[in-house]
Amino acid sequence: xxxxxKFLGLFLLAALxxxxxxxxxxxxxxxxxxxxxxNHDGGTQVSLxxxxxxxxxxxxxxxxxxxxxxxxxxxHPASGAITDEYKIIDDQFTDNFKSLKNAxxxxxxxxxxxxxxxxxxxxxxxxxxxxxxxDTEAIETHIEIVQ
Amino acid sequence: MNKxxxxxxxxxxxxxxxxxxxxxxxxxxxxxxxxxxxPCDTLRFGETFRFLVKVTDNTGLGNIKMDVHNNxxxxxxxxxxxxxxxxxxxxxxxxxxxxxxxxxxxxxEYTLDKQLYITDTSNFDTGDYHFHIYITDDEGYQTFTTxxxxxxxx
Numbered sequence: 001x002x003x004x005x006k007f008l009g010l011f012l013l014a015a016l017x018x019x020x021x022x023x024x025x026x027x028x029x030x031x032x033x034x035x036x037x038x039n040h041d042g043g044t045q046v047s048l049x050x051x052x053x054x055x056x057x058x059x060x061x062x063x064x065x066x067x068x069x070x071x072x073x074x075x076h077p078a079s080g081a082i083t084d085e086y087k088i089i090d091d092q093f094t095d096n097f098k099s100l101k102n103a104x105x106x107x108x109x110x111x112x113x114x115x116x117x118x119x120x121x122x123x124x125x126x127x128x129x130x131x132x133x134x135d136t137e138a139i140e141t142h143i144e145i146v147q
Numbered sequence: 148m149n150k151x152x153x154x155x156x157x158x159x160x161x162x163x164x165x166x167x168x169x170x171x172x173x174x175x176x177x178x179x180x181x182x183x184x185x186p187c188d189t190l191r192f193g194e195t196f197r198f199l200v201k202v203t204d205n206t207g208l209g210n211i212k213m214d215v216h217n218n219x220x221x222x223x224x225x226x227x228x229x230x231x232x233x234x235x236x237x238x239x240x241x242x243x244x245x246x247x248x249x250x251x252x253x254x255x256e257y258t259l260d261k262q263l264y265i266t267d268t269s270n271f272d273t274g275d276y277h278f279h280i281y282i283t284d285d286e287g288y289q290t291f292t293t294x295x296x297x298x299x300x301x
Contacts, residue, residue, distance in 0.1 A: 041220025042235065059172050065287050096212060096281060102172050104291035106279065 028062035029134040030126040037073075037122040037143040040108055045144045048117075052088070052109040052143055056124050056136075059102035064130035066103055068094045072123045073109065073143065075116050086116045088145075099129075111145055119144055175288040177204040181280065186228035186294045190276075191301040192242070193267025200280075201258045207285035208250035208257055215265075217241035218275040218295060230295040233274045242271040242298060252285045265298060273299045 033056065039046045040053040054071055070092045077084035089109050097103045122141040127133040183199040190196045202208055219236045244266060250257050276298045283289045 039220070041238075043220075099287055100283065100289050101175065101287040103289055104281070 026061075028130075029132045030066065030128050031059050031061055032124055032126050032134050032136055033057045035122070035124055035136050035139055035141045037141050039143075045146045046111050047146055048111055048113045048115055050111050052111060052122075054105070054107045054109060054122060054124070056105050057102070058097075058105065058126045060128045060132075062128055062130055062132055064128040064132065065099045065101055066097055067127045067129045067131075068092045069097055069105060069127070070125040071107060071109065072125070073120045074123070075118050075120050075145075088112065088115055088120060115145055117145055117147060172288065175205065175284070175286065176290045177202050177208065177282045177284045177288065179280070179282045179290050179292060181292065181294065184278075184294070184296055187230035187296065189297045189299055190265055191299055192265050192271055192273075193301045195262040195264045198248075198259065198261045198263045200282075201256070202250060202282055203256045204284040204288075205255065207252045208254050209252065209283035209285050209287070210250055211248040211259065212245070212281040212283070213248070214243065214245035214279045215276050215296075215298075216243050216279070217272060218277045219272065221275070228294065230275075230297075232295075233297075236272075236274065238272055240270055240272055242266070242276065267301070271298075273297075 035054075035056040037052055037054050038044060040051040046052050052073070054073075058066060058069065060066055070090070072090040073088040074085040074090075075087075077086070088111055093105075093107065097105065120143050122143055123135060123137050124141075125133060125135040180201040181199075182201065183197045184190060188196075198213075200211065202211070217238050219233075219238050219241070221232055221235055242265070246263060248259060248261065250259065274297065276296055278294045278296060280292045280294075281289055282292075
């Protein structure tokens, strides 16, 4: 009887080991925080030919290091069609980012003289070296382009 | 009985190890203290300035990447010491430079003391400038800090 109790105790402890650390499905995609888009020289509006500064913090949540980030800045055409969007930028960057575990990004982006006037959505994508990626599509980061 | 206690202990240890949280970025990031220049210092074109910085880390050091760019529009990069700024103005010929300074990877603590030169072409815009300083350790964890200075003609 004593042995049965001992083994029962061990069995319960083993069950505890297995279940105690069972976490929710762990998110291993990169984390993107503090996304900001501003006029580099102050303010929330940028004139044609001016400079937008995009800032954000990124860090890996997997064992991999950061690989690259993509910044896309698109407007909202009256047609609503993605194909009609005007993009100020849609480029990938690795400078001061690749092979880091976490990074602060401060990127200057020139606004072409020919850009459309209006509100633009700023979307950041971060990819780690294992191919895990996150984006800020659902975050309302906007910048206003004026004449 | 001792055997049973030993097995129990092994299990408890396994629980502890298994439940230890993943590495926290904030713990892994290098810690930096910029001693010189100090916030709001005045530097001069055509002169050197002392770059004195103390870096500590829990695994080993990497490098410091630093740039200087104009802040004539009074933009901010997070929280840092506020200085008395000139009136906002448009940049005409703003100064920009960057440095990459290697740190000894085997060290957990290092004080870098270097003289850095600010180019003199005599026609760069004077006024408010920003330093961006990125400090990286040997594992790729990075700390970012920034400070305002003035750069004037000598």
